[in-house]
Amino acid sequence: MFKHWSKCSSTCVRSCRSGNSSRxxxxxxxxxxxxxxxxxxxxxxxxxxxxxxxxxxxxxxxxxxxxxxxxxxxxxxxxxxxxxxxxxxxANPAAGVLxxxxxxxxxxxxxxxxxxxxxxxxxxxxxxxxxxxxxxxxxxxxxxxxxxxxxxxxxxxxxxxxxxxDPGLSTALTLAPTALTVQGPAGREASIPVSAHDLGNGNSVFVPTRQDTVAWVFNNLSGVIIGKCTVAMGTLATGLSKEDVAACSNNTFGYLLSGFVRFSLTTPPDSSAPGSPAQALDAGLVPSASTPSHECYDDSAEVIASAGTVISYHCAVYPNNSLPRVWSARLNLSGLPLADGDPNQRRICRYSADYDGNGSISNAEHPADYVNVSTALTRQNFLVIKASESCPAGHAVNPAAGYFSNTATVLHQP
Structure with missing residues (x-):
């Protein structure tokens, strides 16, 4: 019995030892x-x-x-x-100026x-x-x-x-070339006078002066004069409606030719700041066998009455009927006493220069004679001086010197 227990115990011990090792x-x-x-x-x-x-x-x-x-x-x-x-x-540059x-x-x-x-x-x-x-x-x-x-x-x-x-030329980007039909003031073609009254139907009406009885109808898109009307003297463009000019619209075809006349009767004359009193004159194309039909009006009477110094003129020039519709002629001033060398007489200069630098004077740059004009021409300006003086050379654009426009002039009528 003791021996059997021992064997049993041995077996149990081996079993216990084997389990602990695995864990x-x-x-x-x-x-x-x-x-x-x-x-x-x-x-x-x-x-x-x-x-x-x-x-x-x-x-x-x-x-x-x-x-x-x-x-x-x-x-x-x-x-x-x-x-x-x-x-x-x-040596002394202005502060803050580059x-x-x-x-x-x-x-x-x-x-x-x-x-x-x-x-x-x-x-x-x-x-x-x-x-x-x-x-x-x-x-x-x-x-x-x-x-x-x-x-x-x-x-x-x-x-x-x-x-x-030149920084002074930056504003030129805002000016449309007159040869292009682009919109200007009041959403119209740039050559149409600012004082023209928009009729609201794609056209504008313009009365050159109160002393005349004519009104021109412009097409707002092209700037072409498409109508010529007769109105009562003293009529303002703002007083005309599209109904007033309906009967005389689309009865003609013309181009505007306009500008200003200034006076410098000092010695020497100054083309940059002319300020002499205005004198009576007339503007018109020089008569010749080929002179186109035209009519010119100026406000000299009103300007002289108010002691003004600048006269504006407007011409409607009616070109030929062929295509393209063009005209050629010379624009002169009359009504002034012109005599070479006499200080009491006058000499007429024109503001003209090669503004675009292409080496020639185009129609828009105010040549002595216009050739094959096919668009409106504005800013065709003149300067009246003493006959004993020479047309001032003026100056080119130079913002650094305070010159923001070209004031060069050349002799137009001795």
């Missing part, structure tokens, strides 16, 4: 698995932290690059805002950015004459440098060309 082995494996998982997670977190740092640096660098480009663009555009070609007195000649290479501005920015920007510009046209164009390079968060040097460059264009 210890399973616990070790679980610990290793946990450590491996923790290691993988740690590596992932390190990678995520590195990625986060790179994303932050990338966003920071993008912000800095955008600010650098903004600084470079602002500098480039500020150079384009010059208002003079050169300072009248280079001239084209001020566009020069500049030493770096080491604190060009916003003081609240997270980087310090250095801006520099290099100016070189443009190789293809050194006198009229300048090559500009703007560079902005900075150091980013990672202590790496960064920079942006902007290159452009700035042309030497």
């Amino acid at each position: 210890h082995f399973d616990g070790g494996v679980a610990l290793i698995e946990a450590m491996v998982a923790l290691l993988i997670m740690a590596v992932g977190m390190l990678a995520l932290a590195g990625l986060h740092g790179k994303l932050r640096r990338g966003a920071d660098l993008s912000k800095q690059r955008g600010e650098a480009i903004r600084l470079a663009q602002r500098e480039m555009e500020s150079l384009r805002t010059y208002s003079l070609l050169a300072h009248p007195d280079p 001239a084209y000649t001020d566009i020069e290479t500049q030493a770096p501005n080491t604190n060009a950015g916003d003081p609240n920015s997270n980087a310090v920007f250095s801006l520099s510009r290099v100016i070189t004459p443009w190789a293809e046209n050194q006198s009229a164009q300048t090559a500009v390079r703007i560079r902005v440098d900075w150091v980013d968060r990672a202590n790496s040097a960064q920079f942006v460059l902007i290159d452009s060309i700035i042309s030497r264009a």
